[in-house]
Amino acid sequence: MRVAAVMVVALGLEGCGRIDFDPLSDAAGSASPPWPTLAGTWMWIDGPNVGQQRASYGTRGVASPTNEPGARDNGASWTARDGSMWLFGGYGLATTTGTGHLGDLWRFEPSSGTWTWMHGGSTLDTAGTYGALGVPDPANQPGGRNDPVGWVDAAGDLWLFGGNGVDATACTSELNDVWRFQIGTGEWTWMMGSSTCGQPGAYGAQGVPDAANVPGARGGAVIWTTSAGVWLFGGDGFDRAGTNGRLGDLWRYDQNAWTWIAGSDTVGQPPVHGMLGVSSPANYPGGRSSGCAWTRSDELWLFGGGATDGRRNDLWRYTISTGLWTWIAGSNAVEQPGVYGARGIPDPTTAPGARISSFCWQDARGDFWLFGGRGRDRAGTLGALSDLWAYMPATGEWTWVAGNDLANQLGHYGTLGVADAANSPGGRDIGGTWTRGDGSLWLFGGDIGFDSTASVNQLSDLWRFGPP
Numbered sequence: 001m002r003v004a005a006v007m008v009v010a011l012g013l014e015g016c017g018r019i020d021f022d023p024l025s026d027a028a029g030s031a032s033p034p035w036p037t038l039a040g041t042w043m044w045i046d047g048p049n050v051g052q053q054r055a056s057y058g059t060r061g062v063a064s065p066t067n068e069p070g071a072r073d074n075g076a077s078w079t080a081r082d083g084s085m086w087l088f089g090g091y092g093l094a095t096t097t098g099t100g101h102l103g104d105l106w107r108f109e110p111s112s113g114t115w116t117w118m119h120g121g122s123t124l125d126t127a128g129t130y131g132a133l134g135v136p137d138p139a140n141q142p143g144g145r146n147d148p149v150g151w152v153d154a155a156g157d158l159w160l161f162g163g164n165g166v167d168a169t170a171c172t173s174e175l176n177d178v179w180r181f182q183i184g185t186g187e188w189t190w191m192m193g194s195s196t197c198g199q200p201g202a203y204g205a206q207g208v209p210d211a212a213n214v215p216g217a218r219g220g221a222v223i224w225t226t227s228a229g230v231w232l233f234g235g236d237g238f239d240r241a242g243t244n245g246r247l248g249d250l251w252r253y254d255q256n257a258w259t260w261i262a263g264s265d266t267v268g269q270p271p272v273h274g275m276l277g278v279s280s281p282a283n284y285p286g287g288r289s290s291g292c293a294w295t296r297s298d299e300l301w302l303f304g305g306g307a308t309d310g311r312r313n314d315l316w317r318y319t320i321s322t323g324l325w326t327w328i329a330g331s332n333a334v335e336q337p338g339v340y341g342a343r344g345i346p347d348p349t350t351a352p353g354a355r356i357s358s359f360c361w362q363d364a365r366g367d368f369w370l371f372g373g374r375g376r377d378r379a380g381t382l383g384a385l386s387d388l389w390a391y392m393p394a395t396g397e398w399t400w401v402a403g404n405d406l407a408n409q410l411g412h413y414g415t416l417g418v419a420d421a422a423n424s425p426g427g428r429d430i431g432g433t434w435t436r437g438d439g440s441l442w443l444f445g446g447d448i449g450f451d452s453t454a455s456v457n458q459l460s461d462l463w464r465f466g467p468p
Helices: none
Strands: 042-046 076-079 085-092 101-108 116-118 148-154 158-165 172-182 185-194 221-226 228-237 244-254 255-262 294-295 299-307 312-318 324-329 359-362 368-377 383-391 397-403 432-434 439-450 456-466
Touching: 042 294, 076 158, 076 432, 085 432, 085 439, 085 456, 148 221, 158 221, 158 244, 172 228, 221 294, 221 299, 221 324, 228 397, 294 359, 294 368, 294 456, 312 368, 312 456, 359 432, 368 397, 383 439
Parallel strands: none
Antiparallel strands: 042 456, 076 085, 085 101, 101 116, 148 158, 158 172, 172 185, 221 228, 228 244, 244 255, 294 299, 299 312, 312 324, 359 368, 368 383, 383 397, 432 439, 439 456
């Protein structure tokens, strides 16, 4: 394994699926209707209303109304400082038949409604081109992958960690490499981690940063960004001993060094909920993957995901200053059905059902949003969900905002570019997520997705939820 501290990076406060949220100044949240409004409407913006569509790449670096990313799920997405929306990789379709790991980088400009293929190959399962550690190069390229995590730093650069994909040797497994993409130069830099797949974690001493530390290779982790650095939790991957399974370790990345902060260095740990609303050193979410992550001031929030014993709908808070986890809401049992209540009405008794791989956003007021995923509906049926929820930390209440309370619903697309209360994306699990300064939530694609024909496919449609 090759690990090195290469350069100092001041990490910003912006992660995937949100923009313009400052956890330091917006810590109070909102007791009034959140931003965006609960009365928002879905609009089908772009892309086909049927699944399994191949990509149309066009010319690299040239925007065109005919450009389209192929159908895919579980890529990385970022909202850049200029408001453009970026998408990398995932598992899906390129230009040829079949599906595989994608390594293409795309930019969407909402003002023009056009996609641009910015970097990477137009074929499936491309191996990574790492170059020299810490040295940007136009030839560098992360290998095709799904289930990575990403964030945006204070300089506006895009960062990528891990996932399940193809390394420098064409091995396909979990990865633990860290990459930076500089929008201004259009170049990738391999910053840390290994260029080969399946690496165990190098934990070091808990709480002590070290250039030799690095999380084990993994996919399906969650990521937070704060003024204290980038925080990584869990996923499916390799522990200290090289055993593959569900991880429950918490890491911080800052000044180009990883620190193992909390949690076990062994896979397969069960959660310890303790008492609802009471912090304790014994509390612990346990190993889990594909949950939702949000931040508030000194706090990291985690919802649901796949635990060692099944899907969950529990909501957790980690307080950075105390180093303690608190079980905040939801059930301490697995595979719970959703409790929906009345649409649009906050209620302390409502809660999303247990699920994995939801679309997750955070708005400018600090409130949390999630859509869909694979989980349990009102009746306890397991399937692809299409419900939209908001959680207001200031009141401790979930609100069922839009969508259906039953699984496996087809998409209602309406007219392209026209908002309508009858519109709704079909049930699906995670694709791309973005927020914008006008308060809108955006989603792209996903898997086990129900298109307009009720066919179950990978999708490449683009949607916006926001004020009518």
